[in-house]
Amino acid sequence: MTLELLNTLYVQTQGTDLRLEEDSVRVRVPDQPGRRTLPLRRLDAIVVYGHVNLSTELITRCAQDARSITWMSRSGRYLGRLDGGVKGNVLLRHSQHQAHDNADTRIAISRNIVAAKIRNSRWVILRAARDAKAAAQESMRTVATQLSDATTEIPDAPDNDTLMGIEGNAARLHFEALRHALRPAEGIPPFERRIRRPPTDPINAALSFTYGLLRGLVHGSTEQIGLDPYVGYLHGIRPAKPALVLDLMEEFRAPLADRLVLTLLNRRQLRPEHFEYLPGGAVHLTDDGRTALIQAWQEWKQRTWQHTLAGRDVPAGLLPTMQARLLARHLRGDLPAYLPWTAS
Structure with a gap:
């Protein structure tokens, strides 16, 4: 289709x-x-x-x-x-809830999600290392090796708490490597670490804003396919949190969000004048900064990526829908496992 x-x-x-x-x-x-x-x-x-x-x-x-x-x-x-009226077959959502309550099914889906996130993180780091200076290349390739080692721990992870620990350590390594890949314009301080609420520097502000764009895209995909966005597997059930959206976002964070921010900063498409410093230390994008990032995001969504299971190239904007559909097929019993997307 x-x-x-x-x-x-x-x-x-x-x-x-x-x-x-x-x-x-x-x-x-x-x-x-x-x-x-x-x-x-x-x-x-x-x-x-x-x-x-x-x-x-x-x-x-x-x-x-x-x-x-x-x-x-x-x-x-x-x-x-x-979103309007609830869409999708109620039987699909019922299967989704049953899968959450089945410990074996839940951990199997969670393992695949974390493995895909780490593999995509490693792919982004190795791609960025090609354009880095020699010292930075060595540091980034060391992180890539550590991420590869982390994936070997996933099959033996007994529960989601262990998986979240592996994922959290991999994320720390990812942003450590990203620090070496970023070459922002003069006036934008170096990236030190990921800071979320609120972001206190321009690079974290750009990352947070882009994650918001990605979250909206993934949320729409789950609704479109008929899944319940609030019942996840890695993130479980959390009050007021769309856990399934957060699950499916994981495999897209590095290649779709982080790589876009990396590109915009290194190409000087995001510059110091695109950020504003607020009382209390928070940093936000200005109106012009948001416009520049949104325009780039719209173009980024049109870029095609190889989707191995589909056997064809798929625009980035449709990748979350493809993955939501694959998850639905697994929950219905048409596929033996959830097969996440990995960049290539």
Whole structure:
């Protein structure tokens, strides 16, 4: 089955007004004359950042069409999402819940997720090492070897706590290697370590924002296939957390999110003027910085990647949907295991 890669409308200009106009969304930006209309049939999702107004009629129409609306903070922190009616076969969700309650099935899926995340991390590091200086290359290849060794521990991991320990150590090694690969513009301090809430330097701010974009993409894929985004395997069931979304994000973090940020910083497409320092130490992208990153993300989603199981190249924007479908097939009993995607 061929899937069309539709567009996501990202709106981050504060005070923008979105309204329904027949079968289109009308966009009015403050202090700009005129208005713009976009046909709804070409949009699969709307993502708004901060203070953006949506009319009740537009929200209702999106709910009826199962067109998602996602609300984010200005810094890119996920706030909430509207998807309309629950989609998918209830039997699939029932199978998903049963698999979560089966210890053997749950640990098998979790092991494959962590293995794919570490392999993709290693792939990104080795690719980045090609352009690094000699000393950095040696450090990055050492980390790649350590990550390879970490994958050998996964088959013997008895439970998810052990797996999360392996994953956490691999993530620390990954960001340690990423530090050697980053060559940002003058004025952007060197990357030291991953800091999340809130990010306190430009590189962490760019990473957090991009993870927010990735999370929205993966969440939409789980809903599209009919899975319950809140029942996961590696992340289990966590109040107010879409655990399955966090599970499926793992295999995409390094090749789709980290590598994009690495590219934008090293090419000077993200520069010091794209970041703002807030009282208290937090660092956020400016409006121009968010625009630059979102535009790059939209182009990045069009890039094709080899998908071994599908036997063809697949746009990055459709990879999460492919994987959600493979997970659904496994849960239905059509596949003996969940087969994660690895970059090549």
